[in-house]
Structures are given as C-alpha cells and as structure tokens.
Amino acid sequence: MSKIIEHFKTLTQIPHCSKEADKLCDFLVGFAKERGYEAEVDEVKNIYIHKGTPRLCLQAHYDMVCMGKAPQIETYEEDGWMKAKDASLGADNAMAIAMMMQLMEEGKVLEYLITSDEEIGLIGANQLAFDLKASYMLNLDSEDEAEVYIGCAGGADITAFRQDSYTEGKGACYEVAVRGLSGGHSGVDIDKNIPSAIKVLGAYLAKQNVTQLVSLYAGERRNSIPANAVAIVRSETVLPNEEAVTARVLDESPDILKEGARIIELINCFRHGVHQMNKSFGIPHTSINLAIISADEKGGMQVETSARAMDMEALEKLTQETVELFETFGLTAKVEDKYPAWKPEVTDFTKLVDKKMQEVFGQSRLMAIHAGLECGVIAQKYPHIKFASIGPTIRYPHSTREMVQLDSVEKTFSVLERIIQAL
Known part of the structure; x- marks a missing residue:
C-alpha cells in the first residue's frame, strides 16, 4: 500500500x-x-x-x-x-x-x-x-x-459573448465580492447544495437594486462550481455587507457598462444546478453549471457554462434551451466540447x-x-x-x-x- x-x-x-x-x-x-x-x-x-x-x-x-x-x-x-x-x-x-x-x-x-x-x-x-x-x-x-x-x-460546454461599451454612471463606487466558497465538481457535487459564488453575487446585487455594473470577474473553471466572484459597481444607496458578501467603497468614479443591468438580470435568470433527477440511480439526470463570467469594455461579456445529461436527447434539449436564453439576452452562443x-x-x-x-x-x-x-x-x-x-x-x-x-x-x-x- x-x-x-x-x-x-x-x-x-x-x-x-x-x-x-x-x-x-x-x-x-x-x-x-x-x-x-x-x-x-x-x-x-x-x-x-x-x-x-x-x-x-x-x-x-x-x-x-x-x-x-x-x-x-x-x-x-x-x-x-x-x-x-x-x-x-x-x-x-x-x-x-x-x-x-x-x-x-x-x-x-x-x-x-x-x-x-x-x-x-x-x-x-x-x-x-x-x-x-x-x-x-x-x-x-x-x-x-x-x-x-x-x-x-454526456456533456457540452455552452459559451456566449457580447461586446459592450461604457457610459456615464452615478453614485459611489463599490467592490462587491464573494470569496472563498467551498466550490466543487460541477457534475458529482452539483446536487450537494454547494453555493455558487456567481449566483450569490447576482442575488445580492438584485436585492440591493444595483443596476450599474462597471466590471465582473467570476468563477475559476468550467467544470468547477464557482468559489469566487468580484464585481465593481456604482450605487446611489449604501451597500451593506452580508453573509458571504463584502461591499467595499472605492475612491473612484468609473463609467459603467451600458448593458450592465442585463448582465445582472441574466445571472439571476440562469437556472444553475440540477434541472431533473434520475430516479433509477438517485443522481441528477440533467444539470448545468454557470461556471465563469467576465464583463468589461475591453473584453465584452463572456459566459462559460457546462451542461450534463444522462442521455443525449436530454443533453440536446438542455443545450438548446441554454443557447436560446443567451440569444434572448443578445449574446452570440456557441456549443463546444460535446461528448456522448x-x-x-x-x-x-x-x-x-x-x-x-x-x-x-x-x-x-x-x-x-x-x-x-x-x-x-x-x-x-x-x-x-x-x-x-x-x-x-x-x-x-x-x-x-x-x-x-x-x-x-x-x-x-x-x-x-x-x-x-x-x-
């Protein structure tokens, strides 16, 4: 041994x-x-x-x-x-x-x-x-x-992209961060109630009615549940710290992304996690990991996801639904690295x-x-x-x-x- x-x-x-x-x-x-x-x-x-x-x-x-x-x-x-x-x-x-x-x-x-x-x-x-x-x-x-x-x-990675530009913002500038969550495997751990840093951040921004996004960098790997997410935002109201979320005032007055509010909306609309269970084996039948998001003027908005399903028909359906969601938000979607x-x-x-x-x-x-x-x-x-x-x-x-x-x-x-x- x-x-x-x-x-x-x-x-x-x-x-x-x-x-x-x-x-x-x-x-x-x-x-x-x-x-x-x-x-x-x-x-x-x-x-x-x-x-x-x-x-x-x-x-x-x-x-x-x-x-x-x-x-x-x-x-x-x-x-x-x-x-x-x-x-x-x-x-x-x-x-x-x-x-x-x-x-x-x-x-x-x-x-x-x-x-x-x-x-x-x-x-x-x-x-x-x-x-x-x-x-x-x-x-x-x-x-x-x-x-x-x-x-x-089987699985497929669905990525999406849209170019963006900056416009004038209002209010104080904050760094809003979710750091050091446990993370995990986007397949075998997706049903273990492990929080996604991206979803936690998105929920906080929506709760605080934040719509002015300067930049966003979140997630680590396509096949890992996100453990970290950091956004720079502007807000006309004071942003408090909450459990797992820190809000820190920055001495800056940056411009904001024109489509920043839509990015936050997309995060909260996205059905990260298990979509359907497989009763025969007691495991997820279909799931998707909202893995990585980055957004700024230079690189535009880029999203990376990893979808999984126990049969190819279900995988095709989940993939198509994800592509359609991205297109609804004005992103160009692409399916990569599909495997049976x-x-x-x-x-x-x-x-x-x-x-x-x-x-x-x-x-x-x-x-x-x-x-x-x-x-x-x-x-x-x-x-x-x-x-x-x-x-x-x-x-x-x-x-x-x-x-x-x-x-x-x-x-x-x-x-x-x-x-x-x-x-």
Missing part, C-alpha cells in the same frame, strides 16, 4: 495541470520503458503502454484541475484522508496512475491507456487512434468505493467487477455517475470492448477541499488485483 502512496506523492510533484502536463507525460513514458513495456504517444499526448497480449486495458487521465496553489502541491494526512494544503490534490486521476505504476513495477501483462486533457473536454479521448487489443477496459476515474459504474453523463453519454449496460464484465468488489468490501452497487467518464467516447471508437469503472473514495474533486481516503485506495487496489487475476 505504501508503494502506491509513494508513487502518488511522486506524481504530485510533477506539474500536470490541463494543457501543461508534458513533464508528466515524459515521466510516465520513461517509467514504463524502464520496466520493459512498450510506450506510444500520439499527437495530442495520449499515452499507450502495453506488454504481451493482454485481455484487460486499464484507463485513466493524467491531467488535473489546478485550484488554489496547484500545481504546487504539499500533501498531508488527516484522520485517514490525504489532502493538500490550499490546493487541489489531483487524486482525480493521479491515484489511478499510481496504481498503474505499481502494476508496472510487478510486470503485469496489461494495456494502460492514459489520456490527456480529460478535464477540459475529454480532448485526448476524442482523438484516440491506438490499436487497442484488450477485450475489456476498466476505467479508474470514478470516486466512490464499493460501487461499479456502468454509465455516465455512456448508456448503462450490465455485461459479463460488469458482473465480474461487481463480484470482486463484493469480495473485498462485502457489498457493491451497479451505478451511473453524473460526470463525464471517458468510457462513452472510447466505446464509440472501440465497440468490441466491454467497459466498467471503479475508483477509491475521493471527495470534493476540482476544489481545494479535495481529499482521498487512504484505506479506500488499498481496498480498491485489492479489487483491481482480483479482476486482473480472474481475467
């Missing part, structure tokens, strides 16, 4: 934020080759490591969502959990890679598919073209022990994984996840492969609260060993 954790700690010291993970790519290729494996890297930096003629391919991604001080990561342990000081930890998905590294140390005859830039739209998975030989693929990117995932949400849902299916492979999970944990559930596992994309490219997904318990990924349960890592690796042995 300690070897896996040591591998993970090594990975935390190699920067691997999305789009900035070349050093980790090079490290993993070298690590594999030193242990007798063949390693290939394609144009988008996906890594394919293999030996012999394996029946099983293990799959994970090697980029991470960098929040707080990340990629500067200082790990520590507390009450059986590993955490990072003021940073996202990157257990999503480096703990999976640490398990792979241990299996490479043991020389297991397996395929390892480690994809790039998963966290910013499954970019690597969408461009896969390796000649995979295994009949089964086990994704290691789910985040609850004793659960076998057999389906996942992975339709839940029970197979001989999912039954095997479920059985091995029960042997270790004493229980197991077949589940679907309201997040974008790469299985849906890869399954379209390799229809002969059967899929399942497992992973250790990780809480609050994509935030500085991210943590992984160490005992869960040990037990999940035991399940993995049993699956390998059975195949």
